[in-house]
Amino acid sequence: MGQGKFLRVVFLGILSLAAFLEVSAAQSQSQPSLQLMPMPLHVARGEGGLKIDSNFTVALEGFKEARLESARKRFLGTLSRETGIPYHFEATSGEASLTVKTSGASDAVQTVGEEESYRLEVTQTHAVLTAPNPLGAMHGLQTFLQLVTITPEGYSVPAVTIEDEPRFPWRGLMIDSGRHFQPMDVLERNLDGMEAVKLNVFHWHLSENQGFRAESKIYPSLTGKGSDGDYYTQAQMRDIVEYAHDRGIRVVPEFDMPCHTTAWFVGYPDLASGKGPYKIERKWGIMDPAMDPTRESTFEFIGKFIGEMTTIFPDAYFHVGGDECNGKEWDANPRIKEFMRAHGLKDNAALQSYFTARVEKLVAANHRIMEGWDEVLAPSTPKDVLIQSWRGPKALAAAARQGNRGILSTGYYVDLNQSAEEHYLADPLAGEGATLTDEEKKRVLGGEAAMWSEFVSYENIDSRIWPRTAAIAERLWSAQDVRDVNSMYARMGVVSDKLEAYGLTHQSVTRPMLQRMSGSADTRYLAVLASAVQPPLGYERGELKEYDWYSPLNHLVDAVPPESETARKFKNVIAVIVAGNATPQQYQEAKDQLTLWRDNDAMLQPLLRRSDITAELAPLSQSLSQVSAIGLRALDDLQNRRVADASTTQSDIQTLKAAEKPQAVLRNMAVAPVEMLVQAAAGAKQK
């Protein structure tokens, strides 16, 4: 094959021609659809749009507070970034381009179910944003920002009337600062991202076996001995609370107990059920250490600690974890067994319920509502306790039936590398949830994306959270019947670019990581391989290779996004081809992509040897080439209505089955579509 032809297909692949064609198609409509995410409740389009030029101004009317003024400034700052137009912050006289009319105050401490609605009307001459309170006004400002686009007449916002409010009052993102510490700037830019897609709860997982991250002045050894020096000072936590509040986001701290608590025990071994001494855990998984529920001193400690933390976290809810106790330390401790007998606690679940009930009283004594994972729910659990469900919609529905309120996290674990589509279609009120009565349904408050951090560093965490969490945000904000997956992907692409412009790094992180692992600024061949692979699904990664806290997260699996746009689009084209509906251009697209993948290996192999981190990719690259060659053959058969030979098909399927297994801890995303092609080519015989 000539170099020219090869480079041509390399080029096609890298630049995602498909993406380009999609955008063009959208632009060619007379009135392109609004690129909003989450989709508002009601949208009515007008004619033309409002110019966003250097004369654009924003005025606040009605209720005033510092947070609104700060929101105005941030809005102008973001608009400057969006347009390159330098807006200055001084108040302006005369009629403003955008007037924000706020009727009254929000709650001083943001509450669950507080009003979040707004109305945005944009005409060719001005825009008016009306909201009952600052919370709604801030949501409306984000919608306005998403509407800004460049046109032949300059930057503008289309004329539109939007009336909007959320479906669920609890729309969260959990970040696990315990396993891999996340610096302040990571948290701050993720709060910016949350604001952009109208998420309103930051659930902060602050303690884990691998690290205790919240400074306590009463118990300084929690971080002194349990954090490797990586923790948030009280001032920093207060900063986060304020930063979040400025963006309409509540902060719910989580201190997981009685398990996931090894880091507590390094400094305070008396809290533990085992003998100690304890060291900060360096491995991943469910660990044995658990708090000792039989000692009064344990509850004294917890009570004082919760009291201290509530001076930092004003939110009505306080999360005490409660998940994944294996009970082994309890089983091994005769005093605890004796305590259980004496108190009629028939098993470890009962012992944990006893513990939870005691902790609930301590939380309540500090004027907070307890929140916990599924495991904290027992028949006797007070009705105001909030259940966060990781076990699934059935568990959530059971909680609702029992009278407790709950939120869904099953389906929203962004560490598991599922597709945006899967997250998007998971609905808190689908499945078992759909069978609830209306009153029970009201107890389902929403959901939370969960970013567990075994396999993310501060470097790549954004790429796990975004843009897929924007799809989850839409699920929790928009109407239940907003579930067109193609529309979601198109709009998520646009909001992903905006999020990157707002300072998140989910897109831009890949290239420097490829550059670093290859030791070269020229990453084009490695990028072609990267476009075809995804990290393993679910918990498979830990089964494929041994990982612990020390493991460098600097391999290809850490650099590629959880969902490859190239692979997703390739699969879509193949689906059309297999269904027999493809245009010649779609055949050509598929062929170009497969040719690119097939021929890349020859160029990449010598380069992989230059670095020990890329050396492990050699078999994967070779396998991609092989799979793509099979795909090209099948595609050719299909296009030319040739019948595939049975033995060839059989041998191809065998090759594909082998290629299906992860290599270098990566899934080859070409395999499944190519298998579809091979099956279709074989099936053609029967016609």
Add this chain to the structure above:
Amino acid sequence: MGQGKFLRVVFLGILSLAAFLEVSAAQSQSQPSLQLMPMPLHVARGEGGLKIDSNFTVALEGFKEARLESARKRFLGTLSRETGIPYHFEATSGEASLTVKTSGASDAVQTVGEEESYRLEVTQTHAVLTAPNPLGAMHGLQTFLQLVTITPEGYSVPAVTIEDEPRFPWRGLMIDSGRHFQPMDVLERNLDGMEAVKLNVFHWHLSENQGFRAESKIYPSLTGKGSDGDYYTQAQMRDIVEYAHDRGIRVVPEFDMPCHTTAWFVGYPDLASGKGPYKIERKWGIMDPAMDPTRESTFEFIGKFIGEMTTIFPDAYFHVGGDECNGKEWDANPRIKEFMRAHGLKDNAALQSYFTARVEKLVAANHRIMEGWDEVLAPSTPKDVLIQSWRGPKALAAAARQGNRGILSTGYYVDLNQSAEEHYLADPLAGEGATLTDEEKKRVLGGEAAMWSEFVSYENIDSRIWPRTAAIAERLWSAQDVRDVNSMYARMGVVSDKLEAYGLTHQSVTRPMLQRMSGSADTRYLAVLASAVQPPLGYERGELKEYDWYSPLNHLVDAVPPESETARKFKNVIAVIVAGNATPQQYQEAKDQLTLWRDNDAMLQPLLRRSDITAELAPLSQSLSQVSAIGLRALDDLQNRRVADASTTQSDIQTLKAAEKPQAVLRNMAVAPVEMLVQAAAGAKQK
């Protein structure tokens, strides 16, 4: 032309094949040269290298201070970013991989000429960094970080012995926060960049006609009325001083007077020589307002203000500007004319000297040494006053001859869009400087890159400063005879990637800006145009189009770097071709580049119409196509030893002359090399 052929050349252009080949060539040497910038004084290579894996540790020995411990942590943090290996910060026991031995303290407030040397010895088993003080140790840590590369055996640092110290004690970067305000994070990441290339002075230009940026508690209206709300609080300025000190960088504040002072006068019109009232200046250029040197109240104000600022800025030097007075307000004020007569001040220069002498006493009374631009130098100027030269080496030499110390900024104005080569070859002791006696030469302390901010926002400022300032840093640190331009460009490319990894955004800013102005995520055709153009040189930009403070900096001229790598490499290849030394591959490279540029226009034109910001690029794109077609013809003639026709040559030269003129405020960098080709093809006739 077929789509395939076109895409092939598009691809070649975008991915800079030339860059790739350069890297390959370097790698193919048995022992590649060290990619250090600035180049150390003495380097001796050893065999093999030291592994940088997750067992890598750093220990401090000898003199201890908080700054060193913080440097150790930042070093490990940077190393984590460089390698993706999660280093934790706790002290480790046992022999460290890298031991930093520091003999004694640095000066509490960093001083000019303070010891900065270090010695770094790396073997296959360990590394030892020895320095007399923390300043030297911190420089050595930066050298170590630059040495980290990925190899087939993992990350490592080559075995090497380095002995290093700077040529000049004053190596600075000035940032103008006055004209366009620069937020804290911009300053902080630029201080990180300065540390990486061993610059040691941050000259902070804090007041301008367009804004007063430093909070004064004594005179709150300076920022209250003169800043549009964009200013640094005293706490923030102290943070910058501490942040810089932690990185071995002094902070010299500049409050420019008696001119460039409009923003002072908005709140305090009595300071001015004119009648007022004054408004914050929105235009660029030299303005009339000047302080009134005839009133004692002016000096009382300045004295108190300097006193307040010295509580924030501990550095021995205090910069009072003094540049560009046009004297118009003085000429127009009869009281001032009368004062001049009464005091025998024969002209405005004499009046300014009187003013400067008074200010110098106020600076001295606050235990600071005055620094000023060329204009502050008069025969009577005290010998300790430091002159910053923007007028050139002659002015600097004159100051040195007069007994004053000075630094050079001429040649280092990074806002003027010169090449890295030009900056690199400007030497404080070349030209007139070379004629100084040894004693006079010692008065030349170094130099400063100057980032004036008429045409930079916080968005693109990094791309004006970096990577070219790294070349200036080498000029000021390394030996005078280190001036191989090819070596500089190769090493600057590597350090540029590292700087981007450290958080600077000079490389990554272009793509989102192209995306924004084109309203599309697909920027490939716009990027091809971008690769051929550069912003105007010197002060031409302001002559080509009207700009003021409100002008959006969101056009292609703002998005492209001051020096195009593609254009530079193209020009180099053409030079080889014209000299008759080209290989067939080099002919092919030139042809591919020209074909890419020629054929891009057809694809780009329809897209340019989609946005009002790109619409202005249509003639430029067309002109690039035309120029490239001429280049292809001339190249073909040359390669085939055909004689170019005289009338064709003449018409081509005419076309090129027309294309030489900036369009859309951009220079077409293809023109000059193509003209070389055309001339060469015409010249062939005479042979």
